[in-house]
Amino acid sequence: MKHNKIKNMAEFSQLSGISRPTVSKYFNDPNSVRKSTRAQIEAALTKYDYRPNLFAVNLNKRRPKIIGVIVPDTADTFFSELVRRIEESCAASGYLVIVLSSRGDPQLEGRSIETLLSLKIAGAIVAPLGVNSDMTLMQSLQSRIPIVFLDSRLDDETPFVGTDNFQSVPLITEYLCRTGTPPTFFDMPAVNHNASERREAYLQTMQRLGFQPEVITVAHHHDWRFEDVGFVETQRVLAGAGFPTRTVLCANDRIATGVIAALFRHGWKIGREPDCDIRVAGHDDQPLSRYTCPPLTTVAQDFDRLGHLGVELLLARIDDDDFRAPPSKAEQLRIEAKLVMRDSA
The missing domain is CATH 3.40.50.2300 (Response regulator)
Structure with missing residues (x-):
């Protein structure tokens, strides 16, 4: 019903008669509220045809549940498969994912890093261009949020997951x-x-x-x-x-x-x-x-392990309040590949 549509969570709370903290708690995890309260919220959602802007909700949190991802080329099937695994793992842990592509261009990679720097996000997984990456910008990102390198590493200290x-x-x-x-x-x-x-x-x-x-x-x-x-x-x-x-x-x-x-x-x-x-x-x-x-x-290459281990390492760093301190031992994980014999050789 058009006249029942509302714009934000505060309006929804007022009209539904449910406190704003309880509504927010529900959207973070529906199972975290009592069954009767959950049923009341879901009935109000149907009545008022309301869905929150989860991106905005996350940005307002002290620890937003948003992960940034930068890859060289989302059209490359290798990276599109990795991104799919990352999204699956992040969704299972309640995180949203923002995916940016550098398209193999160092300047575009720099702009992608600057975009992540301008946002309030929990951490980032980066498949760096490597040879031509802007190290100053990359170090700026590392100083702001936890970061994990994927597929190609830039140093021996930053957590990394790649094929051996x-x-x-x-x-x-x-x-x-x-x-x-x-x-x-x-x-x-x-x-x-x-x-x-x-x-x-x-x-x-x-x-x-x-x-x-x-x-x-x-x-x-x-x-x-x-x-x-x-x-x-x-x-x-x-x-x-x-x-x-x-x-x-x-x-x-x-x-x-x-x-x-x-x-x-x-x-x-x-x-x-x-x-x-x-x-x-x-x-x-x-x-x-x-x-x-x-x-x-x-x-x-093991796409599942590469993507899931990358997320696992990042979430562990996000949970570490002292993530900026140099690690006593770098978590550099190299995964074995398997031979696939087909007709070409």
């Missing part, structure tokens, strides 16, 4: 060496610390196994358009001397998608069958990797 590249890359490198020709490593742009770690893990593994490392370097050092980089650089390789081996291990699945597209364009048959020209493997197991043609062999 020195476990995941050796795992797939050893598999490729065991089942065919040793892999050539197709590098990724140096956009964060994962790039250098994965390349170094490959080099160490090949040397340990007694094989000659081969690396395809890329020209776009700060480009997050990984499919484009893989496609363009593969065409450059094919126009020149070609790949040093008949197996290619890509630094991430999005690079592998571009590599596969370029190889297909040149008429190469990809796969592990005897009549195939080349094998291609990746890293991450993004949701679309099983749908490439052929489906991509890769190592799977």
Whole structure:
């Protein structure tokens, strides 16, 4: 009923005859009020067609239950899957989530940090660009609220959750060496610390196994358009001397998608069958990797553990009144990946 609609919680309290603290307590946790009171509130909600602005309610709290999240690209299926897990964990703990994207641009990442600084939030989970991140702004954010780095870290002190590249890359490198020709490593742009770690893990593994490392370097050092980089650089390789081996291990699945597209364009048959020209493997197991043609062999990062542990670490810091004090031992969690064997290698 239009004439019964009200604008804020104070009006709702007055019209329903329920005290403002009790109403607020209900919206924080419906089970925290008596069953009879809960029924009275819910009947009034129906009568007055009222729903509170939970965002505004949270901002007015001494400890607002809002978490900020910054990722490089929400269109990237890797980060969209992580955000989904973060939202699930936060919702289970009664927190709202604000998601911002830097789109691989250091200036936009800086603006995202400034946006979080302007808001009253409980803490933040940040997947930093890394190489080009504005450390002054990042340190300003760290001084204001608890923060956890996700996927890529910037220091050895801030809590961090990410995949153990020195476990995941050796795992797939050893598999490729065991089942065919040793892999050539197709590098990724140096956009964060994962790039250098994965390349170094490959080099160490090949040397340990007694094989000659081969690396395809890329020209776009700060480009997050990984499919484009893989496609363009593969065409450059094919126009020149070609790949040093008949197996290619890509630094991430999005690079592998571009590599596969370029190889297909040149008429190469990809796969592990005897009549195939080349094998291609990746890293991450993004949701679309099983749908490439052929489906991509890769190592799977554990999205559930990455997202849920990131939230768990952050909530523990939020509950610590002395979160600004340097931790006696950094909580830097590195999660193992699993080999996923498909038709591409």
